Amino acid sequence: MLAIEARGLRKTYGGGWPRRGAGREALAGLDLVVPEGAAFGLIGLNGAGKTTFIKSLLGVVRPSAGVVRVLGKDPEDPAARAQIGYLPERLFLPHAFTPVQFLSSVARLKGLPRADDEVRRQIGRVGLSGEEARRIGGFSKGMRQRLGLAAALLGGPMLLVLDEPTDGVDPLGRAEIRRILAEERARGATLFLNSHLLAETERVCDRIGILSGGRLLREGPIEALCGSETRYRLTFAPPVDAAALLALGFRAGEGEGVFVVDAPDPSALNEYIDGARRAGARLVGLAHDVRDLEEVLAEALGQGGGQGGA
Numbered sequence: 001m002l003a004i005e006a007r008g009l010r011k012t013y014g015g016g017w018p019r020r021g022a023g024r025e026a027l028a029g030l031d032l033v034v035p036e037g038a039a040f041g042l043i044g045l046n047g048a049g050k051t052t053f054i055k056s057l058l059g060v061v062r063p064s065a066g067v068v069r070v071l072g073k074d075p076e077d078p079a080a081r082a083q084i085g086y087l088p089e090r091l092f093l094p095h096a097f098t099p100v101q102f103l104s105s106v107a108r109l110k111g112l113p114r115a116d117d118e119v120r121r122q123i124g125r126v127g128l129s130g131e132e133a134r135r136i137g138g139f140s141k142g143m144r145q146r147l148g149l150a151a152a153l154l155g156g157p158m159l160l161v162l163d164e165p166t167d168g169v170d171p172l173g174r175a176e177i178r179r180i181l182a183e184e185r186a187r188g189a190t191l192f193l194n195s196h197l198l199a200e201t202e203r204v205c206d207r208i209g210i211l212s213g214g215r216l217l218r219e220g221p222i223e224a225l226c227g228s229e230t231r232y233r234l235t236f237a238p239p240v241d242a243a244a245l246l247a248l249g250f251r252a253g254e255g256e257g258v259f260v261v262d263a264p265d266p267s268a269l270n271e272y273i274d275g276a277r278r279a280g281a282r283l284v285g286l287a288h289d290v291r292d293l294e295e296v297l298a299e300a301l302g303q304g305g306g307q308g309g310a
């Protein structure tokens with residue numbers, strides 16, 4: 001089964017009302033599927049339509065056209081909603097509540113019976129043990145974020161929709177959150193992340209979608225998007241005769257003695273290396289040329305039209 005399925009999804013805000021944003025197409029025929037058990041990261045510039053898509057998954061925004069299904073169900077179906085754990089980008093937490101009071105009220109809303117143990121377990125998991133009796137109003141941004149995550153995790157939902165999950169969380173806290181998310185996947189949950197923190201997205205997700213102007217520009221396994229099976233980065237020991245290597249078809253890479261070649265198979269790669277050695281170069285490093293998500297995003301937007309908004 002697919003955890004998320006969107007076909008030809010469109011959302012035009014305003015519906016003709018004479019106010020700001022009216023007639024703006026936030027989703028422009030989005031096709032996107034997320035297999036069950038995946039960790040999917042949606043990335044894109046401000047205004048690309050990410051939040052609108054998340055709201056359509058939650059049944060908060062009703063699409064103008066197209067279809068969206070969550071865990072095989074209509075997002076407005078209470079049975080689908082009960083299986084989604086959601087961490088919003090902007091958290092509104094009741095200042096006067098303690099974490100236990102807040103999570104207990106979330107558990108009641110989720111219809112979880114006798115949730116005291118589950119509430120304390122999730123508080124411990126997100127690293128807030130010892131803070132149970134404090135009022136949320138005195139919490140730091142990172143602590144509030146952890147509490148929001150605990151709320152999303154309550155009841156073991158099968159789909160976690162997390163909007164900027166590590167925003168404001170310190171580096172050790174981020175590592176803890178990555179560990180929690182790995183545990184959630186291990187029990188079978190699907191992760192859907194929306195984040196501007198690309199390095200973090202890269203570490204957590206195994207599939208990435210790039211959204212621009214309400215459409216999916218690229219989608220696929222992270223290795224396929226970031227890595228290249230046929231592009232290699234070679235490092236040669238100094239001194240390097242760059243002119244000779246360029247004449248052989250190498251391209252200058254980033255860093256001293258670094259060159260890049262495209263070689264469709266091992267024989268072609270070894271021909272390049274043999275040529276370089278005959279020219280006196282001494283190979284000290286060889287790796288697939290892997291790009292980070294920032295480069296992939298920049299390239300995709302460059303080719304697909306860099307407009308984030310509709």
Ligand SMILES: Nc1ncnc2c1ncn2[C@@H]1O[C@H](COP(=O)(O)OP(=O)(O)OP(=O)(O)O)[C@@H](O)[C@H]1O
Nearest residue numbers: 013021024026045046047048049050051052309310
């Ligand atoms: N309630 C609304 N009324 C009118 N226009 C809206 C509304 N919500 C979003 N939009 C518009 O829809 C487009 C997509 O916005 P959305 O918030 O989905 O983008 P986003 O990718 O989440 O952006 P960000 O990264 O800044 O959070 C934008 O042009 C935005 O101005």
